[in-house]
Amino acid sequence: MTLQIELNGVNKYYGAFHALKDINLAIEEGTFVALVGPSGCGKSTLLRSLAGLEKISAGEMKIAGALMNNVPPRKRDVAMVFQSYALYPHMTVEENLTYSLRIRGVKKAEARKAAEEVAATTGLSHLMKRYPRELSGGQRQRVAMSRAIIRHPKAFLFDEPLSNLDAALRVHMRKEIRALHDRLRATSVYVTHDQIEAMTMADHVVVMRDGVIEQQGRPLDLYDKPANRFVAGFIGSPAMNFIPAVVGEGGADVILDFDRTRARLALATRLPPGLAVTVGIRPEHVRIVAAGEGAFDIPVGVVESTGSATYVTSATQPELTVVETGRGEVKSGDVIGLAIDPKQLHLFDAATGNRIEAERAPVFAALPTRARRPSLQSL
Ligand SMILES: Nc1ncnc2c1ncn2[C@@H]1O[C@H](COP(=O)(O)OP(=O)(O)O)[C@@H](O)[C@H]1O
Ligand SMILES: [Mg+2]
Incomplete structure (x- = not known):
């Protein structure tokens, strides 16, 4: 294993503003890494620091084993691809x-x-004599990538390269960029605010917030075991539902208590009685059953169907969203039961937001205490 990019304790200040806080990152050669997080979290700052366009305030930054802190951008042997393409307009x-x-x-x-x-690998051979203004957005993006590829850099650095494209082209280009990566096998660092892009393209996802790395790992590991409530809410679409709850007196169950809903979920582990917690349920991990047949019931607020899937939102505070494949027959105003597989529940400490793990997973016991046998009958 060769480490292509290493960041140790990297910090960046813009004046008094602390933009990057103790960033540690080790990227193996050939890896496709996505830096993902909300706007302003420091993704571009980190990427620009790697490229040498920003000078870091503290820490160590290595590319292919060599310390880069004081190496100018030209000598770093990395190639950047921007959202704005940055093509020369007067050149073919x-x-x-x-x-x-x-x-x-x-x-x-x-x-x-x-x-x-x-050009042959990026499908531009027939466009060599054109000027940028004579190209579509996708073609311009391909030129920008080709210009990076031609230099055989040690790493490709992408900063939201698809943001200017329409939705269909974005989906197409993300496959194209990933396929290109698989052919070239160069290390790629890809900045995006779009968690779907990060999840689908990357081998390694780094989730950032407010200049901090909240969690990093393989895409599905982040989905399955988000380290905290922020990552849980950021990865996955529609977003995970969060229900306020408290650990019961015996420390053996969790009492959900929101709006007019009260329910108990048995724990497979012991937790401090009275601990304020948050239960996380992904919309795709809930099954709609008849009222009284699930872990708890909810009144239905909005029902939206895309044809392939139905999104049911509860008329509760907080709102819960459930996704079912197909059309479904639930209507606004119905009361439905929610069947939940306890293995797919997540539990967070309400005060810190950190994930609560049992020594032997999962944290919840086999079946919610109030639930009868899961019913196959749908409404
Ligand atoms: N040159 C700069 N001077 C001062 N603050 C900056 C500068 N560049 C970025 N910032 C601030 O640093 C934070 C991170 O910015 P950026 O890395 O561009 O975020 P992202 O790419 O994740 O949207 C933001 O709050 C931004 O306002
Ligand atoms: Mg940015």
Whole structure:
């Protein structure tokens, strides 16, 4: 295993503003890493620091084993691809591609050959004589990527490269970028605010908030075991439901108490009685059953169907969302039961937001105490 990118205790201040707080990251060669988090959390700052466009305030930053802290951007051997493409408008596609080689002294014929090779892999061969204004958004993005590829950098750094594209093209381009990564096998660091992009494209996802790494790991590990409430709410769509609850007197169950709903969920472990907790339930992990047949009942507020799936939102505070495949027959105003698989529940400390884990997973006992046998009958 070769570490291509290493960040140890990286901090960045803009004046008094602490933009990156103790960032530690170790990225193996060939990995596709996504930095994901809400706007303003420090993703671009981290990426720009890697590229050398920002000077870090403290810590260590290594690329391919070499300390980069004081190495200027040109000498870092990384290539950035931006949302804005940053193409030269007065140059053709071919000239855009060959430019970086030419200024490094590569001979014209050789640069042209390299451009042709890259254009063949990115599907631009037939567009070499066009100017950027004569290209679609997706084609421009491909030129921007080709311009990075032609340099054979040690790492590709992407900053929200698909944000300017429409939804359908974004889905297409994310597959294209991932396929390209699989062919080139260069290390890629990809910044996005879109958790779906991060989940679908990356081998390793880094979730950031307010300059801090909240959690990092394989995409499905983050989905299955979010380390805290923030990650739980950020990864997954529609977002995880959070229900306020408290550990019962004996420390052996959790009492859900919201709106007019009260329910007990038995724990498989012991927790301090009276501890304020939050129960997390993903919308896709709940099954709608007849009232009285699930862990608890809820009144139905809004029902939305996309054809392939039905989204049911409860008329409670907080709202709960349930997703069912297909059309469903639930209507606004119905009272429905929710059948829950305790293995798929999440539990967080309400005060810290941190995940509560049992020594032997899962944290909840086999069946919610109030539930009868799960019913197959749907409404
Ligand atoms: N040059 C700068 N001067 C001062 N503050 C900055 C500068 N660049 C970014 N910031 C601040 O740092 C935080 C992180 O910014 P950024 O890394 O661009 O976020 P993201 O890319 O995650 O949306 C934001 O609060 C932003 O306002
Ligand atoms: Mg940004």
